[in-house]
Amino acid sequence: MPEPVNATAAALLGLLRDGPASGYDLYQRAASELGDFWTVTRSQVYRELTALAERGLVTTGEAGARARRDVALTDEGARAFADWLASDPVGEVVRIPLLLRLAFADALPEARLRDMLAGARAAHAARLAEYEEVERAAQEAGAGDRDLVTLRFGLRYERAVLAWLDEDVRRL
Amino acid sequence: MPEPVNATAAALLGLLRDGPASGYDLYQRAASELGDFWTVTRSQVYRELTALAERGLVTTGEAGARARRDVALTDEGARAFADWLASDPVGEVVRIPLLLRLAFADALPEARLRDMLAGARAAHAARLAEYEEVERAAQEAGAGDRDLVTLRFGLRYERAVLAWLDEDVRRL
DNA sequence: TGGAGCATGTAATGAGTTACATGATTGG
């Protein structure tokens, strides 16, 4: 059994099913199609593509304008993607800097704490509003539930955070 | 202005306010007191402690049993902690492997998908139950809202994920 | 026609995980 690919590499393979693309393209598509709950940076894209090419899971085409080089999925790459896709989804990460600070709230000046909470509230409310707007637009455009599943997670997440801020954190 | 410390290092400084401790102690305390939304590994603890010692933010004591070496907070370390604590909480990370797979659900065999969702549901339900149990115990022990704020976040998060699984993902 | 901004990629650094090693304790 060959070494399994990591999730970021697998995501790139998955995107490449739609046809060859440059690292830059893949980066853009990942940002827009994979959503806020699986982010990748450009550097990661290039690193993973290099590694995938070395393993023969993608092939690298000729250089085009601006050093652009398209890569394409190989059969072996498609197989590696399918294996990853069926593998157990492990490694959920939720990391909340605000929560870490609240653990030490005793040492935090009252006023600064209030500011911080207000800032967090505003940021999450803004993201919620953004998601709601995207949902509205998607529904008008006739998107199905399948397309909205990530968005729905985002909506629930942001609402949960806001409820927590308003109902649980408020009383401090 | 000195280079600010990173969040993991800051957490260790924060814990050291209660008195000197070994890396191992700090690791244990971080795991139990900082909760599931800011995890650190043992290796991180030692790496950060080394770096903190080089910067004079902690001092390293003599070796005890089993190569144990306690470190203690310096005044400068306490200042660095306070600075970090008051700084803006940036860098929230939420990373959901299941969501990434759902983005490619078209290529996933029906049965495997169902399994995967069932597994996720079970895992989150178990964590929710665990949190509820901790909450019950804490309340009996007379813990205040201040102590429970992290836990409350966990409760809301797990409930939101379960609702998402049951109400939004179900229909696929 | 030149400079503002987009496209494309690399290098350097930082953070996080896994695997390894080894010395104390302790219960059977």
Add this chain to the structure above:
DNA sequence: CCAATCATGTAACTCATTACATGCTCCA
């Protein structure tokens, strides 16, 4: 008294972010 387990730490590796460099395009 020795085997299992706990305590303690290091090394190697993978993953992720930030900073940098440079070539195109296009429009003012």
